[in-house]
Amino acid sequence: MLKTTASEFDPAAGAAAPARWQDYVQLLKPRVMSLVIFTALTGMVCASAPLNPVLAGMSILCIAVGAGASGALNMWYDADIDERMTRTAARPIPSGRVAPGEALAFGLTLAVFAVVVLGLLVNVAAAALLALTIAFYVLVYTMWLKRSTPQNIVIGGAAGALPPAIGWAAATGGLAIEPIVLFLIIFFWTPPHFWALSLYRTEDYLRAGIPMLPVVAGEAETRRQILLYSLVLAPLGVAPWFLGYTGPLYAVVAIAAGAVIVALALRVRGEQSGHAASKQMFAFSILYLFLLFATLLVDWAAGGLFGRFAA
Amino acid sequence: MTMSVIMNEDKSETGIKLTEQQQRARRARSIAIAVSLGVLVILFYIVTLVKGPGVLNRPL
Numbered sequence: 001m002l003k004t005t006a007s008e009f010d011p012a013a014g015a016a017a018p019a020r021w022q023d024y025v026q027l028l029k030p031r032v033m034s035l036v037i038f039t040a041l042t043g044m045v046c047a048s049a050p051l052n053p054v055l056a057g058m059s060i061l062c063i064a065v066g067a068g069a070s071g072a073l074n075m076w077y078d079a080d081i082d083e084r085m086t087r088t089a090a091r092p093i094p095s096g097r098v099a100p101g102e103a104l105a106f107g108l109t110l111a112v113f114a115v116v117v118l119g120l121l122v123n124v125a126a127a128a129l130l131a132l133t134i135a136f137y138v139l140v141y142t143m144w145l146k147r148s149t150p151q152n153i154v155i156g157g158a159a160g161a162l163p164p165a166i167g168w169a170a171a172t173g174g175l176a177i178e179p180i181v182l183f184l185i186i187f188f189w190t191p192p193h194f195w196a197l198s199l200y201r202t203e204d205y206l207r208a209g210i211p212m213l214p215v216v217a218g219e220a221e222t223r224r225q226i227l228l229y230s231l232v233l234a235p236l237g238v239a240p241w242f243l244g245y246t247g248p249l250y251a252v253v254a255i256a257a258g259a260v261i262v263a264l265a266l267r268v269r270g271e272q273s274g275h276a277a278s279k280q281m282f283a284f285s286i287l288y289l290f291l292l293f294a295t296l297l298v299d300w301a302a303g304g305l306f307g308r309f310a311a
Numbered sequence: 312m313t314m315s316v317i318m319n320e321d322k323s324e325t326g327i328k329l330t331e332q333q334q335r336a337r338r339a340r341s342i343a344i345a346v347s348l349g350v351l352v353i354l355f356y357i358v359t360l361v362k363g364p365g366v367l368n369r370p371l
Binding site: 018019021052054055058061113117121 | 332336339343351354355357358361362
């Protein structure tokens with residue numbers, strides 16, 4: 001008689017509760033997805049191209065599903081790391097609610113569908129950029145850089161910075177300077193954002209064996225790098241106005257928010273003990289990106305009103 | 312709970328036997344896939360109406 005256990009493919013194996021639909025939603029990293037939707041929408045809207053609302057909605061849906069697929073594939077590959085970090089130990093795979101193979105199949109299916117549908121229904125340029133984003137996030141960031149270099153989130157940040165360019169490409173079928181500027185803003189925003197977090201999560205990263213900057217180069221160097229990137233980010237944030245793409249409202253918000261982020265980075269740099277400034281920096285960095293992109297949307301919704309004032 | 316599956320020597324009942332819970336999970340998955348496909352069909356239909364005939368006829 002041949003006996004075999006079903007635990008490998010059994011979501012209910014062990015003490016873990018069976019998977020619920022919420023676990024599959026969690027695999028899509030909904031909070032990251034919401035930021036991706038928001039920045040992609042901004043890129044799409046800023047293009048000011050005549051895009052049918054149905055196609056615009058389809059584009060956002062595909063970009064959101066593509067982002068979710070990246071999240072699921074990331075959680076599939078990083079399950080071993082996630083179970084060693086307190087922040088991620090309760091995720092569906094390390095907690096045993098979703099089998100790794102299921103997450104892999106789920107992520108791959110969604111990724112393929114998102115790219116193919118975007119290509120068929122909207123345009124090939126946007127689909128190619130979405131495919132690049134997913135591949136970069138999963139293959140370059142997750143599988144390669146994350147475990148091998150403290151520059152992981154710097155280079156890997158390119159994946160998170162691409163959604164506005166995908167949105168722009170969905171609307172226009174191509175690229176231009178504007179989405180590249182938006183790309184650069186998110187690209188230079190990512191390191192100070194994640195390094196501020198990693199400063200007070202160093203132990204987690206150390207336990208998981210991830211070579212984050214504070215683990216490899218120490219806190220002082222991380223604080224210095226946060227300041228350097230913030231000094232690049234602040235003027236870059238103003239660039240859309242400087243290049244004439246937005247009105248003075250955006251300029252005021254970007255200059256003020258940039259000043260705050262540099263001031264916080266200086267506080268992080270000067271912090272001798274504790275992580276109060278790092279936590280503030282992390283929290284404000286989220287608000288910073290939200291403020292900039294929300295103002296771009298408002299600026300567009302005002303129909304260039306602010307721009308006409310400036311002219 | 313340890314799930315063990317007995318491959319019965321009786322040829323008619325070879326293979327993996329799913330538990331109650333696994334059968335429920337499979338049914339839920341099947342429904343989710345069916346709904347997703349249905350939504351996809353509706354989306355393609357709507358976009359075809361929006362874009363007019365020749366939705367697949369596009370320059371690369």
